[in-house]
Amino acid sequence: MSQVRRSRSNLAGTRTARRPPAASHAPASRGDRLPKTAPARPTLFQEDTISSDKAQSWVYSEGYLPEDDTLLRARERAGQLGCTPVLPGSGAVLRVLAAAAQARAVVEIGTGAGVGSLYLLRGMPDDGVLTTIDVEVEHQRAAKEAFAEEGVRTTRTRTISGRALDVLPRLTDGAYDLVFVDADKESYPEYVEQALRLLRPGGVLAVDNALWHDRVADPARRDEVTTVIREIGRTVRDDPRLVPALIPCGDGLLVAVRR
Numbered sequence: 001m002s003q004v005r006r007s008r009s010n011l012a013g014t015r016t017a018r019r020p021p022a023a024s025h026a027p028a029s030r031g032d033r034l035p036k037t038a039p040a041r042p043t044l045f046q047e048d049t050i051s052s053d054k055a056q057s058w059v060y061s062e063g064y065l066p067e068d069d070t071l072l073r074a075r076e077r078a079g080q081l082g083c084t085p086v087l088p089g090s091g092a093v094l095r096v097l098a099a100a101a102q103a104r105a106v107v108e109i110g111t112g113a114g115v116g117s118l119y120l121l122r123g124m125p126d127d128g129v130l131t132t133i134d135v136e137v138e139h140q141r142a143a144k145e146a147f148a149e150e151g152v153r154t155t156r157t158r159t160i161s162g163r164a165l166d167v168l169p170r171l172t173d174g175a176y177d178l179v180f181v182d183a184d185k186e187s188y189p190e191y192v193e194q195a196l197r198l199l200r201p202g203g204v205l206a207v208d209n210a211l212w213h214d215r216v217a218d219p220a221r222r223d224e225v226t227t228v229i230r231e232i233g234r235t236v237r238d239d240p241r242l243v244p245a246l247i248p249c250g251d252g253l254l255v256a257v258r259r
Helices: 044-049 054-062 069-081 088-100 115-123 137-150 164-170 185-198 224-238
Strands: 105-109 129-134 157-161 176-181 199-208 242-247 253-258
Touching (some): 069 115, 088 115, 088 176, 088 253, 105 115, 115 129, 115 137, 115 176, 129 164, 137 157, 164 185, 176 185, 185 199, 185 224, 224 253
Parallel strands (some): 176 199
Antiparallel strands (some): 199 253, 242 253
């Protein structure tokens, strides 16, 4: 979920999933590092795989795991508040990541109305604790309503109201299994820096909106938010402490494991 200002122009929470990200040709790489310049031309195999039906495949994958009533009501509340939840495909991946990492200590930067929180909690062990931060108190009220509907014990969530950059430095170094970043995009560099401090070795970083409405893949797009998110992708990709991947689910999910 996003720690958003109401003026943000993302997808509305109750709106049907918007046009999916356009198919982008994955760069061919030599070794682990990818070039900092424009992506390389696709290989023959990639050209055979990428088709004009990629948008249809995106829609299919987003609906692969239908959301239940609890998630749908949380998504509706997000729309009423003007904040943008993770799309179903990204939520499903978050649940898998939390389950694979057996994440008992998770930080979510940007609570929103609790959609992303629910996906994380569903993947975490029953004794896992989610620390979720949002500057908007009314967002967290909505999230708590979702937690109550889900039947989540109050001891499993720690909601903190305030600016994430004021809260994060107070959290313990290397004490968390997963950090999910989905707040104001201009602060993504600082959030990722804090996340790397908080993660234990083997911990997982996840950053939502990593393709930012198809703009990141288009080098002609140079507005501030697109540039920030594009640069974060490069920073995570080139950090020797991380094993990264960019997943084209939802609006793009950048994930990495801390070595």
